[in-house]
Amino acid sequence: MEHPFADLIGLHVDAAGAGHSQCTLAVADMHRNPNGVAHGAVLYALADTGMGAALFPTLDAGQICATIQITMNYFKPVAAGRVTCTTELVSRGRSVAHLESRLVADGVLVATANGNYAIVTPSPKTG
Numbered sequence: 001m002e003h004p005f006a007d008l009i010g011l012h013v014d015a016a017g018a019g020h021s022q023c024t025l026a027v028a029d030m031h032r033n034p035n036g037v038a039h040g041a042v043l044y045a046l047a048d049t050g051m052g053a054a055l056f057p058t059l060d061a062g063q064i065c066a067t068i069q070i071t072m073n074y075f076k077p078v079a080a081g082r083v084t085c086t087t088e089l090v091s092r093g094r095s096v097a098h099l100e101s102r103l104v105a106d107g108v109l110v111a112t113a114n115g116n117y118a119i120v121t122p123s124p125k126t127g
Contacts, residue, residue, distance in 0.1 A: 019089035
């Protein structure tokens, strides 16, 4: 699946299946904040993308998903190296799903995230 934003920041979806995914990102200069560590928004994007990648294969034809809310917990700064995000689908209803992600760098848990996603079938566009 084409993902221009992920391409822009160097985020890779390494594996994705119904209810799980693994994404990675190698921290580079463009990802660092003025303190020299990966900006929190970069890690957030990694979790958000991982959650979408885990949920997408569970959708029916014509359905899409959209982030409702994500809560991030940051534990350690990441100045360099590869960050791996593993995501699991915790609960999926007809219209809302809940997912959890763990972000690890060099074997150390650096952040966790949990998120809720809307599952919708868009109406066909008219005229």
